[in-house]
Amino acid sequence: MGDYPAIADHALIGDLQTAALVSVGGEIDWFCCPRFDSPSVFASLLDRERGGRFRIAPEGDAPVTRQLYLPETAVLFTRFLSPDGVGEVVDFMPVPDPEVPTANHRVVRVVRVVRGQMRFVFECAPRFDYGRVEHDLELTEGGAVFRGGRLALTLHSGIHLRREGDDVRADVTLHSGQARCMILESQADTAPRAVSAEEALRLLFSTRRFWRRWLAGSTYQGRWREQVTRSALTLKLLTYAPTGGLVAAPSAGLPEQLGGERNWDYRYTWIRDAAFSVQALLKLGFHYEAQRFASWLGDRVREGVAGDGRPLQVMYRIDGSGDLAESTLEHWEGYAGSWPVRIGNGAARQLQLDIYGEAVNCLYHAEKSGGVLSNRDWAGLTAVLDWVCDNWNQPDEGIWETRGGREDFTYGRLMCWCALDRAVRMSQARGWPADVARWTRYRDAVYQQIMERGWNEDLGAFVQHAGDRVLDASLLLMPTIGLVDPHDPRWLTTLRAIEESLVTDSLVHRYDPAASPDGLRGSEGTFSMCTFWYVDALRRTDRLDAARLTLEKMFTYANHVGLYAEEIGVTGEQLGNFPQAFSHLALINTAVDLNAALDGHRSEVSMSESEVDQAVRLMLR
Structure with a gap:
């Protein structure tokens, strides 16, 4: 990996319109401005030489470092412990009016020494437009202004800066009780000025107040409150407040295999995230956020009716626009040499039938929680359902966005069944006009095809797609969606087959790429969200002890501040884009439901002898 920090060695700060990754070394090595999906300004995470960075760290050899969040906030402390003293950097982004798009974003960085003394080095080296645009530097007594293309950044500084090319550096020795402050602001018409400790404290207190007030709306008081709370805060950080859209991750290009080509741009909103997001937010009592996301989805449904035949695309930009043309940054080497680095996402135009079930399921749950659908929304939704009736039997690229050709994926059929089933329920519950008889007929046809x-009779399990023997972790959702009863014999044998083939030390592979070629080279780690789905499957089959143990083991794979990437590698390392919304959504849904199940079985629940034998076999595999 050279001098690249581990993916897990990061924490996230943000202001509900963009976000930054801060390494344990005190470096902001990923930051896009002014939005999540804007070109990067700092991206040394993807190219140490050409990506750009904003670093505050002790001089010389790196001391012991620790990171933690101020409890119940997105205010980050990075602490440095050395023989000469203890210092820390406090990083946060003040939250502007969350529903008004703004070009003014601020990153506040406060460095101080709490014991002894320590010499710190500062470096601010932006690289605009993914490092493709040169910038000019204006250096003043109060700080610096960087101008690159159409974007300018103003650095307000409480220390004297010196020029180094078109970047700035500084160094200062601080003693116990001393502090210095910097604010990086994306507002060109603001002159650089010295930042006082009092100003930084006011911003810190207002930011802390914002996060704690928001979190006070959570109704969850059960087990694993720390993990659920941190996941809720992470989801909020990944929300683009002006529209309510949720990015899948704030990052792009982080590899699913070191040195491999499975490197994607996740800074967009997937339709697939909708149902899981709404359910997770509703379970925690965040009805406003759930309704906002449902409204964002409703807008896509209405717009899609007037489209070119396909009502929805797989993902959108956070403002709802659909141009996600994929390209490669040829000049970057990629994280630890993992090239290519892609921006945009070509999977947006794939046919993934499951998104229709997730979209309708999202609106179904949002409607049950208080009603978000208007007559106009229902008209758009009926058009979507009519399209599903006409197209559910097509081969598609599937939930995993394979690039090896279309197949008759079972999960796509499952979610088409879900779309039709939920639409029938909504029509009957609200008395809305619909061709319920047609929807019911096609729903039943989908069911029969899945069955x-x-x-696969020889395997004794439901499989990834018709005519093969490949197991797929997405089918863990079959009882969750309601297609099968969790105690149905065919589901129990499917679960057993998945455990034997895809589960290792509680972690779950989404499928076996060697058995089901997906058009890409290399292997991958286990998918974190699949592990949470597995826990839920265990809960639904009343294996509560096994479910709880699996969840507790999964918590040990979180990083030092409770965040999860997309995948976990063979040695426990985090892989893929970070942090991933889907992982944290699945954590919330699983933890809340398992907590309720355990509360309903307060007496000692013992495993049967066969369950013990099975657990031992899985543990020793």
């Missing part, structure tokens, strides 16, 4: 073609 006949999605089942």
Whole structure:
């Protein structure tokens, strides 16, 4: 990995319109401005030489470092412990009016020494537009202004800066009780000025107040409150407040395999995230956020009716626009040499039938929680359902966005069944006009195909797509969606087959790429969200002890501040884009439901002898 920090060695700060990753070394090595999906300003995470950085760290050899969040906030402390003293950097982004798009974003960085003394080095070296645009530097007594293309950054500084090319550096020795402050602001018409400790404290207190007031709306008081709270805060950080859209991750290009080509741009809003997001937010009592996301989705449904035949695309930009053309940054080497580095996402135009079930399921749950659909929304939704009736039997690229050709994926059929089933329920509950008889007929046809073609008799399990023997972790959601009863014999044998083939030390592979070629080279780690789905499957089959143990083991794979990437590698390292919303959504849904199940079984629940034998076999595999 050279001098690249581990993916897990990061924490996240943000202001609900963009976000930054801060390494344990005190370096902001990923920051896009003014939005999540804007070009990067700091991106040394993807190219140490050409990406750009904003670093505050002790001089010389790196001391012992620790990171933690101020409890119940997104205010980050990075602490440095050395023989000469203890210092820390406090990083946060004040939250502007969350529903008004703004070009003015501030990163506040406060460095101080709490014991002894320590010499710190400062370096601010932006690289505009993914490092493709040169910038000019204006250096003043109060700080610096960097101008690159159409974007300018003003650095307000409480220390004297010196020029180094078109970047700035500084160094200062601080003693116990001393502090210095910097504010990086994306507002060109503001003259650089010295930042006082009092100003930084006011911003810190207002930011802390914002996060704690928001979190006070949570109704969750159960087990694993720390993990659930941190996941809720992470989801909020990944929300683009002006529209309510949720990015899948704030990062791009982080590899699913070191040195491999599975490197994608996740700074967009997936339709697939909708149902899981709304359910997770509703379970925690965040009805406003759930309704906002449902409204964002409703807008896409209405717009899609007037489209070119396909009502929805897989993902959108956070403002709802659909141009996600994929390209490669040829001049970057990629994280630890993992090239290519892609921006945009070509999977947006794939046919993934499951998104229709997730979209309708999202609106179904939002409607049950208080009603978000208007007559106009219902008209758009009925058009989507009519399209599903006409197109559910097509081969598609599937939930995992394979690039090896279309197949008759069972999960796509499952979610088409879900779309039709939820639409029938909504029409009957509200008395809304619909061709319920047609929807019901096609719903039943989808069901029959899953039971006949999605089942492999020799394997005794439902499989990834018709005519093969590949197991797929997405089918862990079959009882969650309600297609099968969790105690159905065919589901129990499917779960057993998945455990034997895809589960290792509680972690779950989404499928076996060697058995089901997906058009890409290399292997991958286990998918964190699949592990949470597995826990839920165990809960639904009343294996509560096994579910709780698996969840507790999964918590040990979180990073030092409770965050999860997309995947976990063979040695426990985090892989893929970070932090991933889907992982934290699945954590919330699983933890809340398992907590309720355990509360309903307060007496000692013992495992049967067969369950013990099975658990031992899995543990020793």
